[in-house]
Amino acid sequence: MLLSLHKLNLNLSPCSSSGIYLAVMDYSSWINTSLDLNINLHRVHEELPKKQVENNFFSLDLEVKKSSVKQESAGALAEELKRVSAENKKLTEMLTEMCENYNTLRSNLMEYMRKNPDKELSSSKKRKSASSNNNSTIPMGVNGTSESSSTDEESCKNPKEDMKTKISRVYMRTEASDTSLIVKDGYQWRKYGQKVTRDNPSPRAYFKCSFAPSCPVKKKVQRSVDDQSVLVATYEGEHNHTHPSQMEVTTGSNRSVSCSASLSSSAPTVTLDWTKSKSSSESKNVNPKTESPEVPQVLVEQMATSLTKDPNFRAALVAAISGKMLHNNN
DNA sequence: CGTGTTTGACCCGCGC
DNA sequence: GCGCGGGTCAAACACG
Numbered sequence: 001m002l003l004s005l006h007k008l009n010l011n012l013s014p015c016s017s018s019g020i021y022l023a024v025m026d027y028s029s030w031i032n033t034s035l036d037l038n039i040n041l042h043r044v045h046e047e048l049p050k051k052q053v054e055n056n057f058f059s060l061d062l063e064v065k066k067s068s069v070k071q072e073s074a075g076a077l078a079e080e081l082k083r084v085s086a087e088n089k090k091l092t093e094m095l096t097e098m099c100e101n102y103n104t105l106r107s108n109l110m111e112y113m114r115k116n117p118d119k120e121l122s123s124s125k126k127r128k129s130a131s132s133n134n135n136s137t138i139p140m141g142v143n144g145t146s147e148s149s150s151t152d153e154e155s156c157k158n159p160k161e162d163m164k165t166k167i168s169r170v171y172m173r174t175e176a177s178d179t180s181l182i183v184k185d186g187y188q189w190r191k192y193g194q195k196v197t198r199d200n201p202s203p204r205a206y207f208k209c210s211f212a213p214s215c216p217v218k219k220k221v222q223r224s225v226d227d228q229s230v231l232v233a234t235y236e237g238e239h240n241h242t243h244p245s246q247m248e249v250t251t252g253s254n255r256s257v258s259c260s261a262s263l264s265s266s267a268p269t270v271t272l273d274w275t276k277s278k279s280s281s282e283s284k285n286v287n288p289k290t291e292s293p294e295v296p297q298v299l300v301e302q303m304a305t306s307l308t309k310d311p312n313f314r315a316a317l318v319a320a321i322s323g324k325m326l327h328n329n330n
Numbered sequence: 331c332g333t334g335t336t337t338g339a340c341c342c343g344c345g346c
Numbered sequence: 347g348c349g350c351g352g353g354t355c356a357a358a359c360a361c362g
Binding site for chain 1: 350351352353354355356
């Protein structure tokens with residue numbers, strides 16, 4: 001079980017801002033996965049002698065080794081370890097399969113979107129000269145993040161540019177008290193300006209992709225004039241580079257999970273950054289691996305909270321770690 | 331010291 | 347031509 005926990009290295013990476021819906025879908029599936037894992041964890045927890053497990057975990061000084069564990073119970077533990085390892089292997093395989101399915105689905109979706117880029121545009125073209133803050137219908141996603149179709153209201157002002165740059169808009173619900181204009185989309189942005197516009201008391205922040213000038217993408221982030229808890233991010237252009245988290249994966253670096261070095265690398269990796277605190281500055285999260293970029297922060301925190309609050313999960317973690325220790329001591 | 335943010339100044343398009 | 351407003355620049359500043 002410990003092994004599978006270590007292998008949880010979430011790779012949800014929409015290639016562009018238009019992938020946020022996808023990320024939401026994926027994440028819900030991962031929630032289900034975690035629930036399954038919890039169920040299994042619970043079983044492990046029940047089947048292991050809790051008291052002994054906790055002793056093993058909290059006394060790190062080889063007392064465990066010296067303690068008078070009878071050979072019978074040691075044998076039972078070894079058997080249990082074997083069983084848990086098998087279960088872990090099975091879970092890892094399930095996880096692998098799930099990730100493969102996810103990747104297949106995602107690539108299919110990307111392919112479809114690439115082949116049908118005009119379908120959404122055509123509908124928006126019917127709208128005529130909407131106001132610059134058209135919030136009449138804000139589609140909210142599961143996690144409060146959503147995206148409207150690419151708008152052409154800017155193209156009315158600048159038709160030439162619209163031929164080259166793709167403009168999309170993303171709405172993201174945040175805490176109204178949160179004054180930071182941060183939209184976590186996974187990419188790294190460099191803020192280059194901020195303005196208070198006439199039609200909205202909230203300041204508008206201007207960002208460039210940190211890969212600029214090679215990557216021409218810009219984004220503007222401003223709170224909705226109607227609902228201060230909604231951030232409106234307007235993206236201009238398309239990234240001409242891979243997603244930072246994908247780059248991490250492709251380069252094969254794996255720095256995030258300290259205990260995973262000894263594990264086989266066949267399984268997909270999921271990184272849930274539980275240590276990440278609310279940062280006041282998006283760009284300070286320079287480590288794309290720990291950023292869990294396209295994963296909504298709230299969701300991550302909820303998952304982390306639910307897991308860490310779950311006594312079964314904690315006990316199972318204790319069991320797994322102590323099991324590992326025992327295994328190493330043998 | 332390098333990198334990113336802040337913020338006032340500047341540029342430019344648009345309407346009058 | 348002038349003023350307004352949105353967008354960008356770049357020096358100063360903050361931070362690790």
